[in-house]
Amino acid sequence: MRKQMVTAAPAVAMTVVSMVLTLAVVVMWLGGSMPWQIALVVGLGLDGGWLATLAYERRLAAQGDHSTPVTVVGWTFGLAATGVLVAHALGEESTGAWLAVSWLPLAAKALWLVHGLWERTALTPVALDAIRGIQQEARDEAAVARARLRARAGTEEMRLTAVTQAGARVARVQATTAERLSGAWATLETARQGEGTARALTCVTGRVTPTSQPRWDLPVWGPFDPVPALDAAPALDDAELDRIVTALHSSETPPLSYRELSLRFRAAGHQASETRLRAAWRRVTTTAS
Structure with a gap:
C-alpha cells in the first residue's frame, strides 16, 4: 500500500495543483461579472465533476474493470478546465505566464493514466x-x-x-x-680399416693349426645378404594326416592325449594347421572308440 501511494504521489500532487489553479482562475475570471460565491460554486462544480469521474475510474481500475464513457467524461472535464485556463490567459496582459500553467489539468489526467498502466503491469x-x-x-x-x-x-x-x-x-x-651410435660406428670402422688391427689381435691368440693364419673381421655397418629360407614341407592331405595321427595315437598304451600327440607331430617335422590336426585326432579317437 505504501509503495502504491508513493507511485501515485505525482499524480495526486498534479491533481491538487490543477484543481486549486482552476478554482482560482474561475473565481478571478467570473468574479467581476457575478458574485464571487457563485463563481466559487462554478469552480467547485468543475473540479468536483472532474474529481468524481477520477474517483470512479480508480474504483473500476481497482476491480480490474474499465468504462469508456467514464473515461470520456473524465477527459471532457480535463479539457474543460484547460479551456477555462486558456481563455483566461488570452484575456490577461501576461498571456505567456498563464498559458504556461494551462496544461496542468491535462498533465494531471495523463499522470493518472500512466499510474493506471503501472498498476496493470505491477507484480x-x-x-x-x-x-x-x-x-x-x-x-x-x-x-x-x-x-x-x-x-x-x-x-x-x-x-x-x-x-x-x-x-x-x-x-x-x-x-x-x-x-653416440654414429661415433661408435665411426670408431669401429677406423679400427677395422687400421693396418695394425689384425697384427694386434693375432699377437694375443694362437693359431688354430700350424698352417692357419688367424683372420679377424670386425662387424661391418652396411648391407647384408639375406639367408635363404628353408623349403617348406609339403602339405599333408586328410588320409596321410589320419594315418600319422593313428600311428602316434596308438604308439603307446594308454593312448596319447591330444597335447602329447601334437608335440610329437611337430617334433617329427610334420606340418598341419591346428584346426586340421584337431579334426584328424577327433576322427581317429571317434573311430577307435
Missing part, C-alpha cells in the same frame, strides 16, 4: 522474488559454466605443455643416442 512481491531468484540462478549457472570452461582450458594447456616437453626430451635423447 506482487512473491513474483518479484521469484524473478530475482530465476535471474540469480541463471547468473550462477553462467558463472559455473565459465569457471568449468576456464578449468578445462587450463587443464588442456597443461597437458599440451607436458606432452610437448616430453616430446622435446625424447627428441633430444634420440639425437644424443644417434650421435
Whole structure:
C-alpha cells in the first residue's frame, strides 16, 4: 500500500495543483461579472465533476474493470478546465505566464493514466522474488559454466605443455643416442680399416693349426645378404594326416592325449594347421572308440 501511494504521489500532487489553479482562475475570471460565491460554486462544480469521474475510474481500475464513457467524461472535464485556463490567459496582459500553467489539468489526467498502466503491469512481491531468484540462478549457472570452461582450458594447456616437453626430451635423447651410435660406428670402422688391427689381435691368440693364419673381421655397418629360407614341407592331405595321427595315437598304451600327440607331430617335422590336426585326432579317437 505504501509503495502504491508513493507511485501515485505525482499524480495526486498534479491533481491538487490543477484543481486549486482552476478554482482560482474561475473565481478571478467570473468574479467581476457575478458574485464571487457563485463563481466559487462554478469552480467547485468543475473540479468536483472532474474529481468524481477520477474517483470512479480508480474504483473500476481497482476491480480490474474499465468504462469508456467514464473515461470520456473524465477527459471532457480535463479539457474543460484547460479551456477555462486558456481563455483566461488570452484575456490577461501576461498571456505567456498563464498559458504556461494551462496544461496542468491535462498533465494531471495523463499522470493518472500512466499510474493506471503501472498498476496493470505491477507484480506482487512473491513474483518479484521469484524473478530475482530465476535471474540469480541463471547468473550462477553462467558463472559455473565459465569457471568449468576456464578449468578445462587450463587443464588442456597443461597437458599440451607436458606432452610437448616430453616430446622435446625424447627428441633430444634420440639425437644424443644417434650421435653416440654414429661415433661408435665411426670408431669401429677406423679400427677395422687400421693396418695394425689384425697384427694386434693375432699377437694375443694362437693359431688354430700350424698352417692357419688367424683372420679377424670386425662387424661391418652396411648391407647384408639375406639367408635363404628353408623349403617348406609339403602339405599333408586328410588320409596321410589320419594315418600319422593313428600311428602316434596308438604308439603307446594308454593312448596319447591330444597335447602329447601334437608335440610329437611337430617334433617329427610334420606340418598341419591346428584346426586340421584337431579334426584328424577327433576322427581317429571317434573311430577307435
